[in-house]
Amino acid sequence: MIFDTPKNASRYFSENSLFRQGVAFIEKALSDGIPDGRHDLAGDACYAMVQRYETVPAAGKRPEAHRRYADIQAVIEGEEIIEWLPSAGLEIDSPYVKENDITFYRNAPSATRLPMRPGLFAVFYPEDAHTPGCAVSAPATVRKIVVKVLL
Secondary structure, eight states, X not given: OEEEOGGGGGGTSOTTSHHHHHHHHHHHHXXXXXXXXXXXXXXXXXXXXXXXXXXXXXXXXXXXXXXXXXXXXXXXXXXXXXEEEEOTTOOEEEEXXXXXXXXXXXXXXXXXXXXXXXXXXXXXXXXXXXXXXXXSSSOOEEXXXXXXXXX
């Protein structure tokens, strides 16, 4: 897992990597505005989903993890909490679904809370269980980008 600002992306990713391409898209969205929906950056190898939704209390959500793709997540309007913890040792709640590239786990109360707001990004790899869309103090609308990078 990585949690940082886009200006530090070069510390983690080579200049021509799909990860840098994803972070560059996030930076563009923060400054220029991007319409909601799917945006292909490199076909199915790297694409972004811009979405708007209401956050909910963390207690009602389940951690998730992916096998084929890493997530780069960034809030462009509003704020939310993403809870993170290693997936090793977690109890599976819903088995892996290949078509959606997702496994859900039972809620784990000892997760680290990442305060997501504009100007920050987080990267989640297959070993990173994460629970996005958690309310900071009360439900609120967020606009967010999730970049999917094929591993």
